[in-house]
Amino acid sequence: MHVELHPRFQHTAEGKRGAELISACVHCGFCLATCPTYLDTPDERDSPRGRIYLIKTLLEEGQAGATSREHLDRCLTCRSCETTCPSGMRYGALADLGRGLLEKEAPRPLHQRSMRWLLRKVLTTPLLMVTALRVGQWLRPVLPATLRQRVPEQRPRSPVPPSHNRRLMLLLDGCVQSVVTPQTNDALRRVLDALGIDAEPAAGAACCGAVNYHLGAHDDGLDDMRRNIDAWWPAIEAGAEAIITSASGCGATVVEYGEYLAHDPRYAERAATVSGMARDIGEVLTKEDLSVLAATATARVALHTPCTLQHALGADGKVREILASAGFELTATCDDHLCCGSAGTYSILQRNRSLRLRARKLAALGGDRPDLIATANVGCQLHLQEACEQPVRHWIELLDPLPVD
Numbered sequence: 420m421h422v423e424l425h426p427r428f429q430h431t432a433e434g435k436r437g438a439e440l441i442s443a444c445v446h447c448g449f450c451l452a453t454c455p456t457y458l459d460t461p462d463e464r465d466s467p468r469g470r471i472y473l474i475k476t477l478l479e480e481g482q483a484g485a486t487s488r489e490h491l492d493r494c495l496t497c498r499s500c501e502t503t504c505p506s507g508m509r510y511g512a513l514a515d516l517g518r519g520l521l522e523k524e525a526p527r528p529l530h531q532r533s534m535r536w537l538l539r540k541v542l543t544t545p546l547l548m549v550t551a552l553r554v555g556q557w558l559r560p561v562l563p564a565t566l567r568q569r570v571p572e573q574r575p576r577s578p579v580p581p582s583h584n585r586r587l588m589l590l591l592d593g594c595v596q597s598v599v600t601p602q603t604n605d606a607l608r609r610v611l612d613a614l615g616i617d618a619e620p621a622a623g624a625a626c627c628g629a630v631n632y633h634l635g636a637h638d639d640g641l642d643d644m645r646r647n648i649d650a651w652w653p654a655i656e657a658g659a660e661a662i663i664t665s666a667s668g669c670g671a672t673v674v675e676y677g678e679y680l681a682h683d684p685r686y687a688e689r690a691a692t693v694s695g696m697a698r699d700i701g702e703v704l705t706k707e708d709l710s711v712l713a714a715t716a717t718a719r720v721a722l723h724t725p726c727t728l729q730h731a732l733g734a735d736g737k738v739r740e741i742l743a744s745a746g747f748e749l750t751a752t753c754d755d756h757l758c759c760g761s762a763g764t765y766s767i768l769q770r771n772r773s774l775r776l777r778a779r780k781l782a783a784l785g786g787d788r789p790d791l792i793a794t795a796n797v798g799c800q801l802h803l804q805e806a807c808e809q810p811v812r813h814w815i816e817l818l819d820p821l822p823v824d
């Protein structure tokens with residue numbers, strides 16, 4: 420689609436980038452069939468093609484209202500449409516750009532701005548997050564059932580080995596996962612230690628930037644990325660092999676640092692290096708000899724592949740392969756391409772839509788009666804666990820030589 424830029428956008432980086440991204444769309448509509456929000460509400464404006472049109476209209480008319488912003492808010496940024504699109508449309512990048520523009524063009528009412536500010540601060544500040552979590556866990560026994568299920572139970576932890584291997588990979592602990600499910604990276608460190616690799620977080624590295632960036636606070640998101648690059652750089656120069664992530668949402672962001680910071684002369688080169696070194700833990704393990712891991716598999720596992728793992732990182736097959744070769748029986752599932760409704764802060768900001776998507780996902784995962792559900796992203800894990808009787812775990816915990824429960 421050709422975009423005739425409004426004079427306001429003709430000489431802006433956003434205008435040129437938006438027109439370039441939209442030009443890939445040939446308006447065929449194939450993406451509608453795999454868009455969870457369009458399947459939920461068959462309104463063209465809640466489809467990828469409709470949202471592309473809304474951003475195109477903003478760039479051509481030089482203005483947009485709250486309705487456009489609301490239809491962008493309803494998008495999960497799951498990128499299922501990218502996997503479907505025969506034309507290579509980079510919808511995720513366009514949605515981020517459109518959201519950034521709409522935050523300025525159609526300012527939110529105060530209560531929405533306050534909520535988003537609070538979410539950004541709490542989720543990206545481990546001290547605030549851990550305080551909120553511990554208070555919730557303390558009150559858990561007296562909370563009404565609907566609230567209680569939203570507070571994750573505290574699980575035990577097992578010790579992680581000290582650094583002693585010759586091989587070193589940098590590990591991104593992230594923000595939410597480091598507080599709510601630290602068992603994931605504990606397990607990852609024990610698994611990699613068994614393979615002769617140290618996985619060490621770098622002092623000063625924290626949130627990957629996705630929380631701020633996807634909530635339209637682009638400058639804060641870019642600052643998160645710059646801070647992580649600064650934190651990792653000494654170890655990169657000292658020979659660290661890779662930067663590994665276990666939360667696929669974080670991995671999908673780190674792998675695009677080079678693109679996010681391409682126009683920053685101070686960081687562009689280092690950001691591109693970081694992107695080239697970013698690896699999801701599944702990708703790391705497929706290149707190692709896993710025969711040294713003791714085979715303990717007994718469970719029947721339903722694998723939920725997060726959107727970021729399949730549509731952004733294209734690494735869903737690797738996890739399936741690893742679990743199957745470790746002896747796990749993977750149960751039959753359906754509609755694997757559809758989002759579970761977690762999608763970062765979507766499960767908080769678009770609660771009702773998120774619950775409908777989760778009900779559909781749990782039915783799709785549970786039909787073959789699994790013993791547990793395995794996933795690859797903390798958001799999906801917590802969201803599914805709220806409404807699921809079986810344990811929901813990060814898949815790396817299934818390979819843990821020292822499982823916690």
Ligand code: SF4
Binds near residue numbers: 504505507
């Ligand atoms: S499938 Fe791709 S080219 Fe077709 S309408 Fe959707 S985004 Fe545009």
Ligand code: SF4
Binds near residue numbers: 454465470494496497
């Ligand atoms: S990212 Fe997901 S929810 Fe958003 S338009 Fe694409 S398929 Fe639909």
